[in-house]
Amino acid sequence: MMETLPTQQNNTQSQLTPFADVQSFESAQRMAKALATSDLVPKQFSGNLGNTLLALEMSNRLNMPVFSVMQNLYVIHGKPSFSASFMIALVNASKRFDTPLLFEYNEERTSCYAYAMQGENKIKGSTVTMQMAQQEGWLSKNGSKWKTMPELMLMYRAGTFFARAYVPDLLMGMKSQEEVLDIEAEVVDDSSSSDLDDMILPPVED
Known part of the structure; x- marks a missing residue:
C-alpha cells in the first residue's frame, strides 16, 4: 500500500510541546489519553499514556501528524525505532533537496x-550490496527479508544510510526497525506488523 507524508511545516506555533511547561504537559496528557483509547492506534500505544506522550513529543519535533508517527514507530528490545520507509518519507517531506530520494x-x-539532486549536484549516499548483507550476517537471521525481498531491502538500507x-x-x-532486526536476533516487543507490503515505496531509477 502506497503511503505519503504531508510536507513538514515551518510554522510550529500550533504544535503541542508536551514537556514545555506544566500547562502544556496537562494538555498533552488529555490528548494522549484520547489517542491511547482509540482502537486505531498501534498496540504499543493502546492504553499506554507514556508511549503516547513520547509520540506527541516526536510529532512536535518532526512537525509531522502524530498518527503518522505512531503508525511508523516500533518498540524493539525496549528501544524506539522508525521504519526505513518512514525515514525515506521524512527526507522527502523535508523538501531539503530538489528531488525526492531516488535509487x-x-x-x-x-x-x-x-x-537526490541539489541543483546540478548529485547527492549520493553509501552503496549497499548483497555482499555487505552476507558479511554483516543480515542474510542469516531467522525470517530475514534479505532472502525473499533482496531488492527492496537494498533500497530501504540505502535510504536509511542516506538519511543518517x-x-x-x-x-x-534512532535506528530503523530493519536495522535493529538485522543486528539483534531476539525481538522483545515488535507489536506492530512487520510486513513490508504496507511500507512506502519511493521512486526507483534503473
Whole structure:
C-alpha cells in the first residue's frame, strides 16, 4: 500500500510541546489519553499514556501528524525505532533537496545507493550490496527479508544510510526497525506488523 507524508511545516506555533511547561504537559496528557483509547492506534500505544506522550513529543519535533508517527514507530528490545520507509518519507517531506530520494541499482540488482539532486549536484549516499548483507550476517537471521525481498531491502538500507548522513536531525538518533532486526536476533516487543507490503515505496531509477 502506497503511503505519503504531508510536507513538514515551518510554522510550529500550533504544535503541542508536551514537556514545555506544566500547562502544556496537562494538555498533552488529555490528548494522549484520547489517542491511547482509540482502537486505531498501534498496540504499543493502546492504553499506554507514556508511549503516547513520547509520540506527541516526536510529532512536535518532526512537525509531522502524530498518527503518522505512531503508525511508523516500533518498540524493539525496549528501544524506539522508525521504519526505513518512514525515514525515506521524512527526507522527502523535508523538501531539503530538489528531488525526492531516488535509487540506482547495478545491472545485476545486487547493489543500490540512494541519491537526490541539489541543483546540478548529485547527492549520493553509501552503496549497499548483497555482499555487505552476507558479511554483516543480515542474510542469516531467522525470517530475514534479505532472502525473499533482496531488492527492496537494498533500497530501504540505502535510504536509511542516506538519511543518517544528510538529515541526521530528523532521525533523532534512532535506528530503523530493519536495522535493529538485522543486528539483534531476539525481538522483545515488535507489536506492530512487520510486513513490508504496507511500507512506502519511493521512486526507483534503473
